[in-house]
Amino acid sequence: xxxxxxxxxxxxxxxxxxxxxxxxxxxxxxxxxxxxxxxxxxxxxxxxxxxxxxxxxxxxxxxxxxxxxxxxxxxxxxxxxxxxxxxxxxxxxxxxxxxxxxxxx
Amino acid sequence: xxxxxxxxxxxxxxxxxxxxxxxxxxxxxxxxxxxxxxxxxxxxxxxxxxxxxxxxxxxxxxxxxxxxxxxxxxxxxxxxxxxxxxxxxxxxxxxxxxxxxxxxxxxxxxxxxxxxxxxxxxxxxxxxxxxxxxxxxxxxxxxxxxxxxxxxxxxxxxxxxxxxxxxxxxxxxxxxxxxxxxxxxxxxxxxxxxxxxxxxxxxxxxxxxxxxxxxxxxxxxxxxxxxxxxxxxxxxxxxxxxxxxxxxxxxxxxxxxxxxxxxxxxxxxxxxxxxxxxxxxxxxxxxxxxxxxxxxxxxxxxxxxxxxxxxxxxxxxxxxxxxxxxxxxxxxxxxxxxxxxxxxxxxxxxxxxxxxxxxxxxxxxxxxxxxxxxxxxxxxxxxxxxxxxxxxxxxxxxxxxxxxxxxxxxxxxxxxxxxxxxxxxxxxxxxxxxxxxxxxxxxxxxxxxxx
Numbered sequence: 273x274x275x276x277x278x279x280x281x282x283x284x285x286x287x288x289x290x291x292x293x294x295x296x297x298x299x300x301x302x303x304x305x306x307x308x309x310x311x312x313x314x315x316x317x318x319x320x321x322x323x324x325x326x327x328x329x330x331x332x333x334x335x336x337x338x339x340x341x342x343x344x345x346x347x348x349x350x351x352x353x354x355x356x357x358x359x360x361x362x363x364x365x366x367x368x369x370x371x372x373x374x375x376x377x
Numbered sequence: 378x379x380x381x382x383x384x385x386x387x388x389x390x391x392x393x394x395x396x397x398x399x400x401x402x403x404x405x406x407x408x409x410x411x412x413x414x415x416x417x418x419x420x421x422x423x424x425x426x427x428x429x430x431x432x433x434x435x436x437x438x439x440x441x442x443x444x445x446x447x448x449x450x451x452x453x454x455x456x457x458x459x460x461x462x463x464x465x466x467x468x469x470x471x472x473x474x475x476x477x478x479x480x481x482x483x484x485x486x487x488x489x490x491x492x493x494x495x496x497x498x499x500x501x502x503x504x505x506x507x508x509x510x511x512x513x514x515x516x517x518x519x520x521x522x523x524x525x526x527x528x529x530x531x532x533x534x535x536x537x538x539x540x541x542x543x544x545x546x547x548x549x550x551x552x553x554x555x556x557x558x559x560x561x562x563x564x565x566x567x568x569x570x571x572x573x574x575x576x577x578x579x580x581x582x583x584x585x586x587x588x589x590x591x592x593x594x595x596x597x598x599x600x601x602x603x604x605x606x607x608x609x610x611x612x613x614x615x616x617x618x619x620x621x622x623x624x625x626x627x628x629x630x631x632x633x634x635x636x637x638x639x640x641x642x643x644x645x646x647x648x649x650x651x652x653x654x655x656x657x658x659x660x661x662x663x664x665x666x667x668x669x670x671x672x673x674x675x676x677x678x679x680x681x682x683x684x685x686x687x688x689x690x691x692x693x694x695x696x697x698x699x700x701x702x703x704x705x706x707x708x709x710x711x712x713x714x715x716x717x718x719x720x721x722x723x724x725x726x727x728x729x730x731x732x733x734x735x736x737x738x739x740x741x742x743x744x745x746x747x748x749x750x751x752x753x754x755x756x757x758x759x760x761x762x763x764x765x766x767x768x769x770x771x772x773x774x775x776x777x778x779x780x781x782x783x784x785x786x787x788x789x790x791x792x793x794x795x796x797x798x799x800x801x802x803x804x805x806x807x808x809x810x811x812x813x814x815x816x817x818x819x820x821x822x823x824x825x826x827x828x
Binding site: 278279280281282283286287288290291293295296298299301308309313314316317318319320321324328347348349353355356360364371373374375376377 | 378379380381382383384385386387388389390391392393394395396397399400403404409410411412413415416417421424425426428430433434437438441444445448449450458459461462464465466467468469470471472473474476480485493494495496499513516520521522523524525527528531532535556612613707708709710758759760761762772817
């Protein structure tokens, strides 16, 4: 039997991506003597996790130092936008060579 | 969390982000949305909230190589954006059934059949607004797509809206694109759902239900407006449950139909309407959107005095809010909504109580212990939360730390003025219902409808 159903031409239900393509920051070869900033969302046991990371990285990389999460404030919640706006300046101010951000859960 | 890492990367500082295994897919959506799809991740296996201290220590030890690899060593270069269809392109041709399959396969539907978005249908929606199709209302994370007027029309068609709803659809998207609403968090694990509230003449003009069965599917305007918003969050913000990603609502809920107020009753009682409470005049048509993370039981209350009803409302609405109030306290912005049945509003108002009197009563009478608040917050993941520290930081008022006794009581409602009160529902019954919102996620935002 011949199909007499209507045929529809339809458009895309999404909208253009406005993500601005970027590139990752250049990395150095190792972490000796580097300053690492801790960014925390104040959730999911970061207060246990960051000290463990500090201890283990310090044992492996002489001269490594940390800017503790308390310095930056929370990356999640009511102060998130303010932190986002000031983060690049804070990272410069504290001489951060790298950051660890946690905890995504 | 990943957004902070992306900011660091763009500032020239290498990052690595610790993400738990169940969140890797969501992390991929967020990373792509911030334009850095290869943001380095160190995978924490499992769920930290169910790991003991030994388990956390072992897992952190095991993921150390991933942390080091993320921060040091070579990484790939600049990313480019993939080509996407233009707005008016035909992306598929087929029968109604074939279109349903195609949209399901591409995760473009909400699981229900959609109305095919043909050019003709979309144009009918666009004819209802003075705005240009390519006007951008805002951008919606995590997928980070432009909330264009065109895309609003397309998804309005798909959701079964009528073309004359277009001004309301625009106002809804204006509201959710406001940073206060935090659409980027609409896929968080509590699984909150937005609630659209219509106020003013537009609600009557579009035939919204505000009476019996107001929150049930069945009236076209209430239902399709609610459905539109869920569909829009899926398609433009990219919040999809599996087999998609981006929406991590653990159990979550389905869309709310749009709510309208029984404004005639509110005015007859001498009360301000919900729209007026948001700062608008009676001639303004207004859309308000806020999150709803849970709903109280039906609250039946009887009696001829305001206090008779207020006591029951405090018990049941307050009880429904108590567990989640710890999160309200953590972020100190919380906007629960109380929908009062018309007969109950009448008793309360005729006994001389204003809406503010009711709010004040709820604030004073509904309490939990400090121990409960801190314990509840801990379960959700706020592992370092204490009321005392939040008072010290100026987030909470001093009343939350008058002593260090864990059995002291503290108010469930941090800011009574933020309790929404609205009259709707069955005028022939004595029932109310409470809607608990998700703290700062899905904050209450109102926009005037350009109609």
